[in-house]
Amino acid sequence: MAKRVLIIGNGIIGLSSALAAIGRGFDVTVLDRNADSIENCSFGNSGMIVPSHFAPLAQPGVIAQGLRWMRDPESPFYIKPQLSWELMQWGMRFYMATNPDQVSAGSRLLKQMHLASRDKYCQWQDQGIDCSLSTRGLLMLCSSEHGLSEEAALAEKARELGIPASVLDPQETASLDPNITMKVHGSVYYPKDCHLNPAQLIRSLRSKISSLGGKFVYSKHVTGWDEHRGTIHAVQTTSGQYQADEFVLSSGVWSDGLSKPLGLKIPMQAGKGYSLTLPDPVELPKVCSILVEAKVAVTPIGSALRFGGTMQLGELNESIDPRRLNGILKSIPRYMPKFKASHFEGIEPWVGLRPVSPDGLPYIGRPRGIRNLVVATGHAMMGVSLGPITGELVAEILDGQSTSIDLQLASVDRFKD
Ligand SMILES: Cc1cc2nc3c(=O)[nH]c(=O)nc-3n(C[C@H](O)[C@H](O)[C@H](O)COP(=O)(O)OP(=O)(O)OC[C@H]3O[C@@H](n4cnc5c(N)ncnc54)[C@H](O)[C@@H]3O)c2cc1C
Known part of the structure; x- marks a missing residue:
């Protein structure tokens, strides 16, 4: 059976990750707190690569x-x-x-x-x-x-x-x-x-992901994690829990606050x-x-x-x-x-x-101490430009491969004391 991946965040980073993960045979669900989310940073930006x-x-x-x-x-x-x-x-x-x-x-x-x-x-x-x-x-x-x-x-x-x-x-x-x-x-x-049309990109990615079997869950605000000894079993939302084998945190600027209960430090x-x-x-x-x-x-x-x-x-x-x-x-x-x-x-x-992020580089990778989480965020002024490759790198990590680009500088733990 395909491994279930739950992606938190329906912006360019979450959608790029979803598409790449589906391409590698994962069973993907994208979850967002907004209803058919258009109210994120990925929608009305300048669309430049x-x-x-x-x-x-x-x-x-x-x-x-x-x-x-x-x-x-x-x-x-x-x-x-x-x-x-x-x-x-x-x-x-x-x-x-x-x-x-x-x-x-x-x-x-x-x-x-x-x-x-x-x-x-x-x-x-x-x-x-x-x-x-x-x-x-x-x-x-x-x-x-x-x-x-x-x-x-x-x-x-x-x-x-x-x-x-x-x-x-x-x-x-x-x-x-x-x-x-x-x-x-x-x-x-x-x-x-x-350059591109960012709203059209987001809509087009969503329909591609759906056509390939990816699922979307809207209006669910993630409030916490069901985590035990370094394994996340589910996310808690304002209405119910969502289980998966792997989780991707791509919640834009809100990722910092969301990751704190897991002991992460992604300023x-x-x-x-x-x-x-x-x-x-x-x-x-x-x-x-x-x-x-x-x-x-x-x-x-x-x-x-x-x-x-x-x-x-x-x-x-x-x-x-x-x-x-x-x-x-x-x-x-x-x-x-x-x-x-x-x-x-x-x-x-x-x-x-x-x-x-403080050093102008994204956070991409698995944090130390959590076995089944990939973080992909912190793209600042370049989320559209860096989105597709970030998705590919996330999928490589989910797949247990070494990444096609060295991500040491983008380590999720680089600000952990
Ligand atoms: C004016 C402006 C112009 C820009 N121009 C460009 C450009 O030309 N080129 C470029 O590359 N970049 C540009 N950017 C930057 C780019 O828009 C961002 O880097 C990118 O959109 C970030 O994408 P994201 O997926 O990380 O976050 P977002 O698009 O913000 O998506 C995060 C998602 O997570 C969801 N979420 C958050 N918390 C929770 C929770 N607790 N539970 C459930 N869901 C949650 C949110 O609802 C949201 O949908 C621009 C930004 C601005 C403001």
């Missing part, structure tokens, strides 16, 4: 920049000041992770994972998982000379790692995407990056972000882009155009800060002058909580 983002979030210079941004209420970064030991510890770990050796080891891991995921997305497309994948690349648009010189230095590192990247002047940038009027100092073009902060989607934009680019200084992602999604941004750390709630939204709106015309803040009147903002 980003080998360009090989550098982990924790890197030299980020803290100084972050402190400067803290003084500006419309800036793309904010940490809610609070007396929280967990947040302070998270900050200390972030600081420790900015040492150059750790950053370059993390970059090698992320590069490998992004490129493997990109390949998987292309395979998924061939297997009928339709998410409107576009492989046209990504432009890092710089409005300042300083921004361009920093991005050019990063492009150099990318090339050293084997990720193609070209630095473009304003004319070359414009000719790459004539559909959109741009006011830039220059850009870096990453041809391996892609995580919520990185709140927003997106705003214009259904009928004044111009529609073909290539996705990032407005570098403003940290805003711009993604064409069918005939609509999505703008996503902001990283508000330390708030596990979905309240909206209008000042941060205003910061996004104000920044757009600085790069794309045909857009005005008034175009966004009446557009409902979407909010998502990124699961952010």
Whole structure:
């Protein structure tokens, strides 16, 4: 009889794991607390697949920049000041992770994972998982000379790692995407990056999983574990228990709290972000882009155009800060002058909580001391990009194989004292 796998979390990580586990013959159930969950971080994000983002979030210079941004209420970064030991510890770990050796080891891991995921997305497309994948690349648009010189230095590192990247002047940038009027100092073009429609991806994955015999259980909030001597027998939910042979914890930013009763330590902060989607934009680019200084992602999604941004750390709630939204709106015309803040009147903002680990790397693997649990979470700003390969790695672990990518840096126990 096939081994039963219960996957907690119906986001991109849980669904990618489900698909890969079914492919290896497991009997898979995905459980989520939401009803036919669309209210997770995987639904309204910017949908970019980003080998360009090989550098982990924790890197030299980020803290100084972050402190400067803290003084500006419309800036793309904010940490809610609070007396929280967990947040302070998270900050200390972030600081420790900015040492150059750790950053370059993390970059090698992320590069490998992004490129493997990109390949998987292309395979998924061939297997009928339709998410409107576009492989046209990504432009890092710089409005300042300083921004361009920093991005050019990063492009150099990318090339050293084997990720193609070209630095473009304003004319070359414009000719790459004539559909959109741009006011830039220059850009870096990453041809391996892609974009997709995240909501379509989630729906398409769900229907593929169902068609292959995977089951979904909605509206069940996991509240605890039935665990004895390192073996989990069932999860307890708000209405009943669910048994399985193997369990996968892929509950996004909520994984930290859920794993505590098992004695795990997977520090995580919520990185709140927003997106705003214009259904009928004044111009529609073909290539996705990032407005570098403003940290805003711009993604064409069918005939609509999505703008996503902001990283508000330390708030596990979905309240909206209008000042941060205003910061996004104000920044757009600085790069794309045909857009005005008034175009966004009446557009409902979407909010998502990124699961952010202190060192900018995900947690993937079996924790010490629990025989039948695999953790897969902490993908921060890159869950879509790293989803398919994460699912594959989870399935390899469930299958008792050694993983196709070395996951030592992503160890679930790396912050356990
Ligand atoms: C504005 C914005 C833009 C982004 N753009 C990109 C991008 O372009 N590219 C990219 O790669 N990433 C992007 N991201 C990041 C990406 O969205 C996340 O990394 C990813 O969605 C995380 O997926 P997940 O499956 O780990 O978590 P989630 O999608 O949050 O799913 C977790 C699921 O677990 C369920 N759950 C939690 N607790 C319980 C419980 N107790 N019981 C039952 N179920 C539970 C939740 O209901 C939820 O459905 C962006 C994020 C934001 C906010």
